[in-house]
Amino acid sequence: MLNAQQKEVVAEKGDGIYRLLTRHGLSISEHTNAFIELNKNLLGKDNTLVSGVKYKLPGAVKNTQAKSNIKTTSFEIFGKKYADVEITGNDLNGAIYYLMAGHGGPDPGAVGKYNNKQLCEDEYAYDVTLRLARKLIQNGATVYMITRDGNDGIRDDSYLPADTDEVCYPKLTIPLNHIRRLRQRTEAVNKLYKKHKGSFQRMIAIHVDSRSRGENIDVFFYHDKRSDTGKRSAKILQKTFQDKYNEHQPGRGYHGTVSTRNLYVVKNTWPVAVYIELGNINHQRDIQRFIITDNRQAVANWLAQGLKIDFKTNK
Ligand SMILES: [Zn+2]
Incomplete structure (x- = not known):
């Protein structure tokens, strides 16, 4: 008092x-x-x-x-409005996450078009990734944003203008060359992995340039073919999406799958890795989904929920 x-x-x-x-x-x-x-x-x-x-x-x-147990920590990367994060839970105490939003820097990823504006994959992937990071931190996790933008923060706008000032953790300039870019972020994760050796660790990569065609706008999960734990984690995430869709959009039908795929960052990062395709920024129906802020938040919440189950099950 x-x-x-x-x-x-x-x-x-x-x-x-x-x-x-x-x-x-x-x-x-x-x-x-x-x-x-x-x-x-x-x-x-x-x-x-x-x-x-x-x-x-x-x-x-x-x-x-007054609520004595709630700790608030400030993270500039979330932007002014979302910088202060209340740690409200401890479900993820001890869990370490490396969140890798796809592309960034000189590479915008896939580019879609909406109302004569260009929508870049890297910006939308980054926004969802930030929202996921914040959610994980609220639950007590330690989170590293591998792709980072010093001034974007979490954005509540439909249209997220593209910029090229993203860097790789801690603040390395992202090279244009595809393989050098992937190697850079892989090395960033592996260096941190060594530091946290012995802890529960996950690498989560988030993209919005799904290869699926036609009407298929589901969320897909990929793991390394040698990783049983990666497969289990991916399945838990997929099941969480299945349950959430059944709950919120019964009858929609959700057909997102779990499969292996030869992906550089999945193959070469040392933590158990799950690579997520949230949709495709080139598809009009996916654009409709991702320009709605609440949808980006919901996806982040669902991923966080799945990761909580993954931690509880696989730690
Ligand atoms: Zn991508």
């Missing part, structure tokens, strides 16, 4: 607890009991106030501090 700095105020004629608290910017639901406790010797019948009497305000204790 912050008794030393408690503010005292004089009740005016006609004041009740409600009016007094409201006038001083305090919430009735949170502070009424504390106010009565603090001033019990100064209150009239039925907790009325006596005008001219000085009362102590229970303020100064901020809401977040």
